[in-house]
Amino acid sequence: MISGKFAITIHILTLLTKFPNDYLSSEFIAGSINLNPVLVRKEIANLKAHHIVESKEGKNGGTKLAVDSTKITLKEIFEMTFETINLGYAKNQPNPDCPVGKKINQNLSALYADMNQKVSLQLDGISLEDFSNQF
Amino acid sequence: MISGKFAITIHILTLLTKFPNDYLSSEFIAGSINLNPVLVRKEIANLKAHHIVESKEGKNGGTKLAVDSTKITLKEIFEMTFETINLGYAKNQPNPDCPVGKKINQNLSALYADMNQKVSLQLDGISLEDFSNQF
DNA sequence: TCATACTGTAATAAAATATGTTACAAATGT
C-alpha cells in the first residue's frame, strides 16, 4: 500500500531531522507534503515498527526521531519502504514448455539482484543527516 | 502503458535471438509469455520504432531481429522501455512555503539520477546475446 | 483470385493498485 512510500518516508524523516527536539503532528507533516494526515500516520506506523521514530498520543502529541540521524542511512530507509528495485516480471505464469518461458523470471531475478546490490551500496553511503543537510 | 514493458520486451527479444532466421508471430510469442497477442504487438511496435526488429505483415508474417544480438545491450533496451528508475516523488505539489517541501523533489531527483547511472553502467555490460545465452 | 493467416491499431472493458476520506475509540495535557 502506497507506492510513493519511500518519498513520503524520506520527507517525514527530513522534517523530523530538522526539528529533532519537537514532537511534530501528522497534520503539520501532512501540510508540508500536501498529503492526507492519515497516510502520514500510516507511514509513521511503519517507522515506529522499525524503532526509527517514537510518537506521543494525546494533546501536544506527535512524532520525533528515536535514532541519531547520522547513524541511519538511506539504505535502511529504502529497505523499510521499498523492498527491492526491479523492472518487472512476467506475471502470467510464462509457458513452462518453452525454454525461455521456463527460466525468464529466474534470469530477471538474478539481473535485478545485481541492480539492488549496486543501489544499496550507493544508498548506504548517504546518512539521513547528509540528505537533510541539502535543505 | 504497460509497466512490465521491460520484462515483456526482454522476453520477446530473447525469443527472437533464439530463432534469428524466422519471423515469429505475435501469437507464438504471446504463447511463451502467456500474454495477450495485442500487447505483444504493442511492444513490438516500440521495438520497430527503434529499429531493433522488423516485421512482415500477411500470411507467414511475423517479427525478427533487425540487429546483431551481440551489438545491443540491456541498457538500450532499458532506455526504450523504462525511462528511469526511481523510488517515487511527492506528487501533490509539496508546500512551497516549507523549506523541505520546496526542495524535496529536486533532491530526490538528484538521488535517483545517481541510481540510474549505476544501473545503466551495469546493464551496458550485458548484451542481448549474453542474456539469451543463459537459457 | 480467393481463402487464410498474419500485422497494426483503435476503442473499450476489466482488474489491480494507489491514494484519499470519514469516522471514531483511546490517550494525554491543561
Place this chain on the structure above:
DNA sequence: ACATTTGTAACATATTTTATTACAGTATGA
C-alpha cells in the same frame, strides 16, 4: 471536563495496468 492528537478500520475514488474485441490492411499460396 475539554481540546487535541494518535491509531486504525472501513470505505470511496482515482489512476494505472492489463486484457479483450473488432476490424482494416497486407502478403502468401493453393
